[in-house]
Amino acid sequence: MRTNRKLEIILHTTVLAIIIVLITLWSTGLIGLWRNGISYMAYSAKDYTDSNSHHIEGHHSVSIDLSNLESNVGKDLYNDGTHRIYVSNVINAGNINSGGYSIGFRASGQYSLNKATLISGVRHATIDNNSFASHMTAKMTAEYNGKVYNCSEKATSGLHYQDGDHFSIYVFPSEAYENREISLNEKGTLQLTVTNLYENIWSKI
Known part of the structure; x- marks a missing residue:
């Protein structure tokens, strides 16, 4: 007993x-x-503030091999040892109406109970402590065959990963395909340059 x-x-x-x-x-x-992860802090406006978030200066480049799209996965666009933005995919849609070539970037940062930081092409902001919005800040140009093209936004994600997000951009404008400057069977190497990255910072209040 x-x-x-x-x-x-x-x-x-x-x-x-x-x-x-x-x-x-x-x-x-x-x-x-x-x-x-990070989204817990980003969506907790009463406990964390993003008032210290800001744009990142500088030009950040990566070379893309169009002859072997898969070989580009993992290439760094930005890496300071704590924050990283790298190529997650390069897609050839096979159709001009579907956008032709596009590139996706995965951004990862760091987080703890007191603070989280994420450098990305996307700004994640709390609005009036009640709503949350994400929009692309990054601007990208593509240099190919001696010509520079302005690229356009394809898509942005929310904070779908514990440590970050994802964003994608069309590589060439529709006019480049229409004018037959670019085909859907390119084999060369292009240089992508991204500016206006954003450091999202969430600090405990």
């Missing part, structure tokens, strides 16, 4: 300790941070 009583006390004590730990983790935000 004494053994059963001791086991019962140990069991109750263990359950109580687990409950206390879970409550502590929840109240401090650790569970939310573990489950959702």
